[in-house]
Amino acid sequence: MYEFNYQRPKSLADAAKALKSAGDGGKLVAGGQTLIPTLKQRLAQPSDLIDLGGLKDLAGIKVEGGKVTIGALTTHAEVAHSAAVQKAIPALAALAEGIGDPQVRNRGTIGGSVANADPAADYPAGVVGLGATVHTNERTIAADQFFTGLFTTALKPGEIVTAVSFPVPQKAGYAKFPNPASRYCVVAVMAAKTADGVRVAVTGAGPSVFRVKEMEAALGKNWAPAAVDGIKVAPANLNQDIHASAEYRAHLVGVMARRAIEAAG
Numbered sequence: 001m002y003e004f005n006y007q008r009p010k011s012l013a014d015a016a017k018a019l020k021s022a023g024d025g026g027k028l029v030a031g032g033q034t035l036i037p038t039l040k041q042r043l044a045q046p047s048d049l050i051d052l053g054g055l056k057d058l059a060g061i062k063v064e065g066g067k068v069t070i071g072a073l074t075t076h077a078e079v080a081h082s083a084a085v086q087k088a089i090p091a092l093a094a095l096a097e098g099i100g101d102p103q104v105r106n107r108g109t110i111g112g113s114v115a116n117a118d119p120a121a122d123y124p125a126g127v128v129g130l131g132a133t134v135h136t137n138e139r140t141i142a143a144d145q146f147f148t149g150l151f152t153t154a155l156k157p158g159e160i161v162t163a164v165s166f167p168v169p170q171k172a173g174y175a176k177f178p179n180p181a182s183r184y185c186v187v188a189v190m191a192a193k194t195a196d197g198v199r200v201a202v203t204g205a206g207p208s209v210f211r212v213k214e215m216e217a218a219l220g221k222n223w224a225p226a227a228v229d230g231i232k233v234a235p236a237n238l239n240q241d242i243h244a245s246a247e248y249r250a251h252l253v254g255v256m257a258r259r260a261i262e263a264a265g
């Protein structure tokens with residue numbers, strides 16, 4: 001690990017100020033589940049580490065006005081075990097329960113997960129599949145505009161995720177084919193029937209989360225597992241690594257989509 005200045009601001013305004021004044025060398029830390037291993041391996045050299053852990057207002061879950069709003073510092077375990085989330089969007093609680101292992105779920109946060117935009121992370125499928133909104137200290141960003149590529153998002157330098165709000169869907173289901181060691185997604189799908197139509201979002205398969213419009217159209221006509229049978233995703237732009245070929249991932253998209261709709265009921 002390289003040396004850095006450690007700061008633990010007491011307010012969001014102070015965190016934003018510390019981040020801005022550190023310039024390119026400033027880095028936020030939330031649960032540290034991705035960032036700390038990166039620092040240990042000397043893959044990053046921030047001048048200032050700004051710990052969000054003191055901002056208690058950024059943690060917590062609220063259900064009101066047909067929306068579940070989850071503070072950025074809320075851990076995956078809190079989302080998984082929340083009776084309010086289990087009741088309003090059981091698929092989201094199931095998604096959080098399937099992340100990593102108990103240690104990761106007790107430290108990792110929703111804000112860190114969406115900001116990190118790992119192509120194999122679970123939350124991107126939840127955020128895009130449920131048509132959520134990402135709230136920052138400066139603005140709100142619709143899910144479809146938030147994830148912009150491999151480990152990249154619409155966040156500007158100095159911007160801090162404060163919460164993610166999920167409209168309660170009519171039905172939603174989540175299915176994941178996990179890497180047996182890390183539990184990251186080889187492929188996972190969130191399928192949801194919402195007031196604005198059907199959404200099918202895939203994580204793990206490509207460089208960033210994506211929607212499958214052909215499946216959405218078919219499910220819009222007939223919300224049933226069989227509606228996605230035969231709809232194929234081309235392997236051309238999908239990930240290929242030691243865990244799975246692009247062709248296998250393309251096949252898994254169909255299988256996980258079917259299972260997600262079965263889970264939604």
Ligand SMILES: Cc1cc2nc3c(=O)[nH]c(=O)nc-3n(C[C@H](O)[C@H](O)[C@H](O)COP(=O)(O)OP(=O)(O)OC[C@H]3O[C@@H](n4cnc5c(N)ncnc54)[C@H](O)[C@@H]3O)c2cc1C
Nearest residue numbers: 030031032033034035100108109111112115122161183184
């Ligand atoms: C062994 C292991 C297994 C895992 N398995 C899974 C899995 O199955 N599925 C899955 O989805 N994830 C998995 N993860 C990742 C985990 O879910 C963490 O949520 C994720 O690493 C990021 O959250 P964090 O709070 O730890 O963020 P940190 O590591 O603290 O930060 C990550 C990045 O986000 C930035 N950041 C943090 N908070 C904010 C904020 N509020 N606003 C703006 N930027 C911010 C940081 O600057 C940093 O760049 C795994 C991790 C480990 C170590």
